[in-house]
């Protein structure tokens with residue numbers, strides 16, 4: 001009998017001819033089980049990675065991925081830049097490069113960071129294989145099994161498998177419309193201290209949070225940096241979305257406020273250029289940077305030299321701010337389309353955040369609806385989202401979902417949200433039939449959304465408990 005009969009797509013150990021055996025037998029599991037390191041027991045698969053095979057099917061509208069729209073980058077530009085890399089630099093581009101990355105690429109990174117008000121030198125930077133590698137290297141460098149990491153709740157679902165793989169004890173701090181609750185952070189740090197425990201780092205996505213969609217206020221940013229300095233704690237600031245702002249005024253990154261003392265900064269070309277390049281970077285205090293470099297040497301020696309040459313060529317030949325401008329325009333329209341669709345199709349019992357940038361809306365349903373179960377129903381309607389539990393390490397988030405608005409056309413956004421609205425409404429009706437509870441009247445398209453009534457910024461985050469005064 002086979003244990004795992006799940007059909008798999010190419011690249012996942014799959015079923016295609018010539019790709020090897022596709023099924024794991026009980027005997028196989030037994031044979032290898034004793035060989036695995038103890039840390040593999042805590043390893044989890046990323047919810048989004050698991051869903052990629054399903055959501056890649058053409059009939060499925062996926063609001064699940066964190067995908068940017070790569071069609072914004074003209075194919076002829078890619079071809080022209082590739083040709084230049086081949087002609088000008090093929091000997092170097094096809095060679096290994098320094099672990100810390102090429103200086104020419106670092107100069108581009110300095111320019112990108114300056115755009116958000118950060119001042120770095122080439123020596124402060126380490127080029128990485130995507131921003132994801134920064135999270136991995138920071139854990140590799142700082143975390144022994146059982147060490148505490150403090151993160152937001154919800155947190156970036158892609159960081160969950162990394163924290164688990166390094167056996168971190170992750171403490172999640174609630175958020176509200178202004179990002180991480182710094183008052184709760186302080187309480188938690190005090191409580192940990194009383195237990196003789198010091199977190200190895202605080203992980204945060206302060207700007208256009210993935211998945212919550214909210215942005216940490218300036219006051220809280222200042223306070224967080226102050227706390228880090230007073231308590232000598234490292235903060236990992238994960239900032240893939242800072243330049244994708246569609247409304248409101250930019251806020252300084254933590255790295256700019258802290259001036260590189262306690263903040264380890266994570267940046268990436270994935271959302272402003274292309275995730276296929278797999279190029280990100282970190283800027284960190286020198287002693288930390290040196291350890292991260294050692295960790296990277298063991299991981300992959302260096303990031304793709306070819307990709308680095310491509311980005312350098314792109315910055316030399318094109319105006320990267322033009323593409324950024326096009327992305328902002330496109331995503332702003334899509335975000336607004338999603339807001340309209342949510343107001344039209346989701347029942348009144350639902351709430352969602354209204355991000356000023358980034359790619360994600362966090363929607364919360366009545367607590368009797370479990371979004372992991374709902375996903376199975378949604379997939380039958382050929383629509384996908386990320387269930388909220390993927391953003392927690394302790395099973396919370398069961399009635400929330402993350403919706404991506406950046407990687408899907410406006411028509412598909414409308415249709416995708418309509419399908420989600422259909423399965424949610426069915427659940428609401430079922431619940432009221434079973435319990436006799438009166439469902440709230442379905443919201444009419446013309447009715448203002450609950451967010452806009454009391455908060456023009458939106459962002460009443462439902463999964464997050466009410467503040468003492470009843471405010472969210």
Ligand SMILES: Cc1ncc(COP(=O)(O)O)c(C=O)c1O
Pocket residue numbers: 066129130131132133156158205210238240267268269270275279280
């Ligand atoms: C918050 C956050 N951090 C890190 C990453 C990793 O990005 P990449 O490895 O493509 O740079 C992502 C990607 O979606 C993200 O949303």
